[in-house]
Amino acid sequence: MTVLRLGTRGSRLALWQAHWVQRLLASVHRDVRVEIVPIETDGDRRTEAALSTLSGSAFFTKEIEGALLEGSIDLAVHSLKDVATEAPEGLILGAVLERADPRDALVARDGHGLADLGEGARVGTSSLRRKAFLRADHPGLVTRDVRGNVPTRLGILDRGDTDALLLACAGLDRLELGARITSRLDPERFVPAPAQGAVAVQIRADDAAVRSRIAPLEHGPTRRAVDAERTFLNVLEGGCQVPLGAFAQVEGDSMRLVARVASLDGGRGVRGALSGPSDDPDALGRTLARRLIDEGAADILAELRPS
CATH class of the missing domain: 3.30.160.40 (Porphobilinogen deaminase, C-terminal domain)
Incomplete structure (x- = not known):
């Protein structure tokens, strides 16, 4: 039995993605056992401020990539939109899995769409992209910094601290929270982040054995789509x-x-x-x-x- 140590963030969504990869590998390799290794990242620790105000980069991947390079894990699972376009030396994306819904989601307390939210309504998001597009398309709305995992953000909404949230459809769907989505925004207008909704398996570039193990997880159309987005x-x-x-x-x-x-x-x-x-x-x-x-x-x- 081959044991593969899989590194991941410890959030509920990240663990969902890790268990998904674990199940997929078990379905194609009966002689492989995957052990999930949660790793706290800088982005998980620094929840007191919007990421856009912090110096540095790779907030959600650096510690996991470090563990992969030093050999304490054998592969890592990431939301691909969090992964830098320039990979650390010695690491590659060994597989890109089939993408979920890439669109942004509006979750509003009163069930309104973006166009129906009243003047001055507060919309929570930590994304500069979402803030900029919202200000361009709906200047009467007010953006509010909201950080934390998906359940935490929904709790902020439910307490009335904001009137609506902008989140990724993929994360809500994967956590079986799709029913909370008020509307799925048009990706032609409210263009998603590059690689949003895609999950990648990162490995050491010289690890041919692990690369062959994860090869069946690769989804060609998703890889080509996210390659175009990440090149842009x-x-x-x-x-x-x-x-x-x-x-x-x-x-x-x-x-x-x-x-x-x-x-x-x-x-x-x-x-x-x-x-x-x-x-x-x-x-x-x-x-x-x-x-x-x-x-x-x-x-x-x-x-x-x-x-």
């Missing part, structure tokens, strides 16, 4: 805390990528879409990124960087 993000030099969205859909041999960048106050923004062959997602991501750079995307993002 990488060309614009954006981290996970930037007001930028990118969403690709694969249909047979073709792929369509839509992307949006907005200023934090919602006053400036660019949006574009591009179609191309699905077998070259990097080219599609680079081409659309350069087009939006020409239209002002890089200038908008530069305003966020320290001078």
Whole structure:
């Protein structure tokens, strides 16, 4: 029996993802036993402030990647939208699993949609992207910083400390909380974060044995879609805390990528879409990124960087 130690964050959603990978591996390898190893990350500890106000990066992956590099775990499971586009030396994404619903979700106490929330209604989110798009499309609403895991955020809403939340559909669905969703936002307009809804298995680049074990978990269409989105993000030099969205859909041999960048106050923004062959997602991501750079995307993002 081969034992694989799987590193993960300890949140309810992260553990759901880890157990999902554990079940998938058990279904294809009867001689493999997966032990789940919860690891606390910097982002889990630093809950007192919005991530956008903290220095550094890789808030939800650094400690797990360190454990993988030092050999105390054999593989790691991440929400792919939390993973940097430039991998630490020695690590690769060994498998990208089939994506769940990539859209953003509105969860409102009174069941209203975004357009129906009253002037001054408070919408909770910790995402700069969601704040910027909300300010651009619904300037009468007020954004409020809300952090914590999904149940914690729902508790804040239920106590009346905010009128609505913006969350990822995938996380709510995976935790069987999809019934709380008031509306699933149009990804053509409220463009999701790159790789939102996708789960990745990270391994050491030189570990051929583990790589072969997880190969059956790979979902080709999801990999191609998120590669296009993450290339777009990488060309614009954006981290996970930037007001930028990118969403690709694969249909047979073709792929369509839509992307949006907005200023934090919602006053400036660019949006574009591009179609191309699905077998070259990097080219599609680079081409659309350069087009939006020409239209002002890089200038908008530069305003966020320290001078």
